[in-house]
Amino acid sequence: MHHFEEELTCSICYSIFDDPRVLPCSHTFCRTCLENVLQLSSNFSIWRPLRLPLKCPNCRTIVEIPPSGTDSLPVNFALKAIIEKYQQEEHPDVATCSEHYRQPLNVYCLLDRKLVCGHCLTIGKHHGHPIDDLHSAYMKEKETPVKLLEQLTDKHWSEVCMLIENLEKQKAQCESIVQEDKKSVLQYFKRLSDILDHKKQALLAALDDVNTQIVAEYEPLIERLKDLREEQLELMSLNTSIQEEESPLLFLEKIEDMRQRVKALKQKPLPEVKPVEIYPRIGQVLKDVWTKSEISQINKILIPKIKLVSKGPVCNHGDKKENRQPKGFLWPLWPLAVIIISLIVVSIIFSQHLMSFVNEIVFPYVLHALQTVHENLSKRLEVVLETVWHILIAYWTIYVQ
Known part of the structure; x- marks a missing residue:
């Protein structure tokens, strides 16, 4: 086919354009070819829309055809005009071969089912193929389009359309x-994040409280010692x-004042x-309780109350003697127990006057010592029992319930 004739050929029927119509995507086809394509597409639709969808055979773009059909296309x-001029000047009535210039397509190849020229049968690739004349082949294939259209619109294609709709519906459901599962994930982890953040803030608040206790415990002592240190430095400067004082009288007065201040x-x-x-x-709480708890039970874990607890016997830095008392907070019980037992024995052996003397003089000192030990033990036992109680409640909530 002439190179100019290729530009005048419809890509659907491979013939010179007949009543060329332009689609919205700017591609041109024969009006009859578009009618056939549009009719085939409408057969697959269960319902007929207001505007007819059509997929362009060239660019595969979905375009919409008005309800009036292809007649409304420009x-x-x-x-x-170019086609009419081309047909009048060079090819008035006969189509020509695409491989052999200006050779008419007047023979039908039965093997390849296409029109060929004489050169195709003698020297071309259709040499030796069975042939038929153009009119006879036309009459034989006249009913073929209807049969092909029936094959393309039978029950099989209706099932295909139904299957497409079912698959699209299942896809939408899935x-x-x-999307619902995504929302569930976001909501679950949002709640979990809020719980963890609440617990974190509670633990930090508990630590802030005990930090306040530390400041209240140590700050006054540190300030007192700093005051002593400042007075010491002041006296050193005064010394x-x-x-450097040269007057004996003033020197003696100042040194005496200095001596009294140092003594005080x-x-x-x-x-x-x-x-x-x-x-x-x-x-330790995080290790013993939190790491062994299930995620669903985190909200039930109690926040322990953190306290400052006496670690051992009182240490006075002003006392230069070494403290050699036995370790542990139960050491005062042994001498007190001996004293109490001795008092009981004495009360049995001696007279009532001696017991009155013991009750009035000795027992108050013993009672004071017992009260001191009781206060120390009570504070430590209170903290221990409270911590054990929190741990037992947490384990009961998580592992029993």
Whole structure:
């Protein structure tokens, strides 16, 4: 076919355009060819829309045809004029072969089912193929389009359309389920995040409370010692100035004042430093309770109350003697127990007057010692029992219920 003739050929029927119509995607086809394609597409639709969808055979774009059909599509007048001029000048009535220039297509190849020219049968690729004349082949194939259309619109294709609709419906249902599951995931982890954040803030608040206790416990002692330190430095500076005094009278007056101030400073009692510890330790609680708890039970875990607990016997830095008392907080019980037993024996052996003497003089000291030990034990036991109670409640809530 001539190179110019290729531009005038419809891509559906492979013939020169007949009543060329332009689609919205700018591609041109014969009006009859578009009618056949549109009719085939409408046969697959169960319902007929207001505008007819059509897939362009060239670019595969879905375009919409008005309800009036292809008659409403614009005519490509420029292409139509070129075709008319081309047919009048070079090819008035006969179609020509695409491989052999200006050779008419007047023979039908039965093997390849296409029109060929004489050169195709003699020297071309259709040499030796069975042939038929153009009119006879036309009459034989006249009913073929109807039969092919029946094959393309039978029950099989209706089932295909129904299957497509079912698959699209199932796809939509599955996508809806996935979206719901996504919402569930977001909501679950949002609640979990809120619970964890609440627990974290509660633990931090408990640590802030015990930090406030630490400040209240140590800050006054530190301030007292700083005041002593400041007075010491002041006296040291005053001592340097006294050494430079040249007047004997003034020197003696100042040194005496200095001596009295140093004596008073050294007589000021130093504060008692009580060794304390923080109980319970949050790290241990996280390890013993939190790491062994299920996610669903985190909200039921109780926040322990953190306290400062006396760690051992009172240590007075002003006392230069070494404290050699036995370790542990139960050591005062042994001498007290001996004293109490002795009093009981004495009360049995001696007279009532002696017992009155013991009750009035000895017993108050013993009672005071017992009260001191009781207060110390009560504070420690209170913290221990409270911590054990929190742990037991947490384990009961998580593992029993």
